[in-house]
Amino acid sequence: MRTKAAGGAERRPLKPRTEAAVAAAAPAGQAMPGDYRCVKLRSDRSRSSLQWYTRAQNKMRRPSLLLKDAFKCILLVFGVWILYILKLNYTTEECDMKKVHYVDPDRVKRAQKYAQQVLQRECRPKFAQKSMAQLFEHRYSMDLLPFVKKAPKVNEAEYKYDPPFGFRKFSSKVQTLLELLPEHDFPEHLKAKSCRRCVVIGSGGILHGLALGHALNQFDVVISGGEPFWVRLFFWKQVAEKIPLQPKHFRILNPVIIKETAFDILQYSEPQSRFWGRDKNVPTIGVIAVVLATHLCDEVSLAGFGYDLNQPKTPLHYFDNLCMAAMNFQTMHNVTTETRLLLKLVKEGVVKDLSGGIHLHIELQVIK
Helix, strand or coil: CCEECCCCCEECCCCCCCHHHHHHHCCCCCCCHHHHHHHHHHHHHHHHHHHHHHHHHHHHHHHHHHHHHHHHHHHHHHHHHHHHHHHHHHHCCECCHHHHCCCCHHHHHHHHHHHHHHHHCCCCCCHHHHHHHHHHHHHCCCCCCCECCCCCCCCHHHHCCCCCCCCCCCHHHHHHHHHHCCCCCCCHHHHCCCCCEEEEECCEHHHCCCCCHHHHCCCCEEEECCCCHHHHHHCCCCCCCCCCCCHHHCCCECHHHHHHHHHHHCCCCCCCCCCCCCCCCCCCHHHHHHHHHHHHCCEEEEECCCCCCCCCCCECECCCCEEHHHHHHCCCCCHHHHHHHHHHHHHCCCEEECCCHHHHHHHHHHHC
16 A cells, blocks of 8 residues: 655555565675674684684694603703713722722731631620610611511511612512522521621722731621622613522511611601602611621621711722712712711721721821
């Protein structure tokens, strides 16, 4: 139906405009509201798709970045270690054994005479253990067995720590070994002795030239406490698959001996997990052997002990030309604390010092 408006012009009733009509009426190049919503939705989808793709790419890239960072850290550690070894090998001054280590003949005679005197004295049963228990009170156990033995119940103290202070995580392997080793105590001929004498032989340069071999062979038990740290560091060897000895000749050292030496007697800190380096809480084999000897024998003597870090150009060992200064580069053992322990044991008469390396420290302290 048509109507006439003012001025005679006809007016048609308004009709809803379709989207097609709106699109036709829109200026060229300009999107209408409906199209804008479509474009916006597509844009949002594209943006979210892009973000998802970026995140996926980052996740895929992250492991490779972590591997690269880990590889860089490994290279850095390896580089530092190489520099350390080079420094140790090429900056440690070597000692001329012929020039530096002159042995006074009178000192040789005194050392040999003193060793014979120790052997000729009457042996005192349980002397070493009683002296250690009195000196260290509750920090030394007289009932501690030197070697591990088969038992119906596992000794919890032996499995409290990781090696070298315990057998934690190695229970089944230790039990397997104990099945193969029939003995855990002294051989019968040593058990029969009412009083046993031990001598612990260290690797110190103080032993060089003293010719104490004959006297040392007269002790009931000889313990060698010097496989040197340097040999284990630079000359790794595979574990022997065959040893020409019968199983009855082997014993498993009780790791509680090492724990007692480190945490109780030397009072080192217990093991802690560290990202880099380690605490100096591992005793030297020599000091562990000394404590072991007090559990094994009634009387204990020492030979080849005594690090004097104040004399850097004196020989470190009796079998090579390394100087005492080389000990400053090792990071595992606390030589100063161990020296104090040995001084205390000699001064209190718990052990005898046959080669005089520890007596020398006492004399130097008195002079100072």
